[in-house]
Amino acid sequence: MAFDPQGNVVVVDVLNNAVLTFSPGGGHVSTEHAVDPGNGGLVILSDGTKYVCSVQRGTVSRIRPGQPAEIVTSGIPSAASMAYDSKRHRLIIPMNDWNAVTFVELD
Numbered sequence: 001m002a003f004d005p006q007g008n009v010v011v012v013d014v015l016n017n018a019v020l021t022f023s024p025g026g027g028h029v030s031t032e033h034a035v036d037p038g039n040g041g042l043v044i045l046s047d048g049t050k051y052v053c054s055v056q057r058g059t060v061s062r063i064r065p066g067q068p069a070e071i072v073t074s075g076i077p078s079a080a081s082m083a084y085d086s087k088r089h090r091l092i093i094p095m096n097d098w099n100a101v102t103f104v105e106l107d
Helices: none
Strands: 009-012 018-022 028-033 039-044 050-054 060-063 070-073 083-085 090-095 100-105
Touching: 009 039, 050 090
Parallel strands: none
Antiparallel strands: 009 018, 018 028, 039 050, 050 060, 060 070, 083 090, 090 100
């Protein structure tokens, strides 16, 4: 779960590839889709770009406003969550089964 720049609540669904946005009052605003299902991590940048990681597939999808999702990286085992390092413009992703983290540099 994360908040977008408009203050909406955005959630990912581990059972499919849905990325659901709800207004602060709880009304459904939109549904987008990551490339892969099994999502467990979400980061939203100030321009509205969403990064979604799939714990099942080990991928990270990028969803730019108004565009379809694209894979930005893959091969991250059990990527269950994420954080964004705004100073270095990169994602920090825990690899739970390995007791390690990986860094994904963003362009």
